[in-house]
Amino acid sequence: MRKPMVAGNWKMNKTVADAVKLINELLPELQAQTAVDRVVCPPFTALYSVSELLKNSGIGCGAQDLFWEAKGAFTGEIAPDMIAELGEYVIIGHSERRTYFGETDESVNKKVLAALSIGLTPIVCVGETLAENQSGQTETVVTRQIHNGLKGLSTADAEKIIIAYEPVWAIGTGLAATGPQANQVIADYIRKPYAAMYGDVAAQAIRVLYGGSVKGSNAAEFFGQPDIDGALVGGASLKKTDFMEIVNAAAVL
Numbered sequence: 001m002r003k004p005m006v007a008g009n010w011k012m013n014k015t016v017a018d019a020v021k022l023i024n025e026l027l028p029e030l031q032a033q034t035a036v037d038r039v040v041c042p043p044f045t046a047l048y049s050v051s052e053l054l055k056n057s058g059i060g061c062g063a064q065d066l067f068w069e070a071k072g073a074f075t076g077e078i079a080p081d082m083i084a085e086l087g088e089y090v091i092i093g094h095s096e097r098r099t100y101f102g103e104t105d106e107s108v109n110k111k112v113l114a115a116l117s118i119g120l121t122p123i124v125c126v127g128e129t130l131a132e133n134q135s136g137q138t139e140t141v142v143t144r145q146i147h148n149g150l151k152g153l154s155t156a157d158a159e160k161i162i163i164a165y166e167p168v169w170a171i172g173t174g175l176a177a178t179g180p181q182a183n184q185v186i187a188d189y190i191r192k193p194y195a196a197m198y199g200d201v202a203a204q205a206i207r208v209l210y211g212g213s214v215k216g217s218n219a220a221e222f223f224g225q226p227d228i229d230g231a232l233v234g235g236a237s238l239k240k241t242d243f244m245e246i247v248n249a250a251a252v253l
């Protein structure tokens with residue numbers, strides 16, 4: 001039985017002051033919802049302040065990216081142990097990083113291995129663009145991202161990672177996939193190839209989230225699907241009421 005998870009990806013939003021305010025608003029209600037694993041991923045600049053507020057709260061804290069090297073002359077980058085001091089999770093390979101910052105399956109794989117080696121749990125994002133979807137390439141693209149981005153894991157790590165299926169055309173557009181559409185991709189193009197890599201036990205153990213225009217009004221449609229274990233939420237994670245609607249919807253999963 002996989003425990004549902006809802007993670008908020010704040011993207012490039014919120015100053016430290018704004019982040020502290022939102023966490024203080026969220027904390028009582030988030031803490032009350034123990035049926036769901038709850039995670040927030042603020043921008044790097046707010047990570048320390050948020051992690052201090054979340055200490056011993058039962059709410060997970062994560063970064064939105066990391067670099068695979070341990071230290072050195074990599075201006076602007078953040079090392080795995082710097083994140084591990086402040087949180088337990090890290091989002092890797094978000095489509096915005098693939099699109100705007102040149103992330104590839106190869107860099108995703110290096111980051112996943114680096115995160116796992118220091119004990120962080122990666123939330124690895126995969127998903128096809130609108131053009132890829134419309135030209136019938138969803139299977140090819142998503143299975144390639146799984147094969148190349150997630151290779152080389154140990155058996156224990158293979159059972160621990162989290163994958164987020166985020167069709168790029170659904171991110172921030174208000175145009176969510178349907179529950180059955182997302183479930184089919186997750187079952188056939190994510191869990192199935194993952195089972196071929198790491199076995200059925202791992203493929204059934206890992207949590208796969210859906211992401212892309214999730215809101216309170218459509219969350220239940222995704223959470224009612226057998227292969228969807230929760231959501232990676234962007235826009236709707238920036239306001240207490242919006243985020244809590246989604247977290248509470250996951251509790252009945």
Ligand SMILES: O=C[C@H](O)COP(=O)(O)O
Pocket residue numbers: 009094166170171172173174211212213214232233234235236
């Ligand atoms: O990481 C979150 C996803 O990109 C979804 O963003 P969104 O909920 O604003 O569509």
